[in-house]
C-alpha cells in the first residue's frame with residue numbers, strides 16, 4: 001500500500017526536536033580540575049582538590065562519595081593566628097555563575113585508604129552530591145608523591161627499632 005502522507009509527517013517529526021533545542025536549557029553546575037595528592041604514607045589520608053562552577057542557578061555541594069577509597073570527608077584548613085587547624089565542613093554554597101575552589105591551603109577532601117587499582121590506573125571517580133539532588137561523576141587524576149617533584153633521597157626502612 002502507498003502512503004503518500006508519510007514523507008511530510010517524518011519531516012515534521014525530525015524538525016520538532018530541533019525547535020525545542022533552540023530554546024536553550026539553563027547552564028548546569030559542573031566540576032572540573034579534580035586531582036588527588038596521594039599521601040606518601042598509606043596510613044595517612046590523601047588530599048583531593050577540584051573547582052565547582054555554579055550554573056545559572058546557585059547550588060550547594062553536600063558531600064562526596066567514591067567507590068575507590070574507604071572514607072571521604074570535606075575539610076577546611078583555617079589559619080587562626082598562625083595556627084593552622086582543619087575543620088570538617090558539611091555543605092558548601094556555590095553562587096550562580098560563581099566558582100568555589102578546593103585547593104591546597106584551603107578547602108580540601110581527605111581520602112582514607114585509596115584503592116590500589118585506582119592508584120595504578122592513576123585516576124579515581126568521585127561522586128559529588130549536589131543541593132538539587134543531582135550527582136556529578138568526575139574523574140580525579142591521582143598524583144603520586146614521587147611525581148610531585150625531585151624525590152629527596154631519604155633512607156627507608158632504617159627507623160631504628
Ligand SMILES: [Cu+2]
Nearest residue numbers: 075086109110
Ligand atoms: Cu583535612
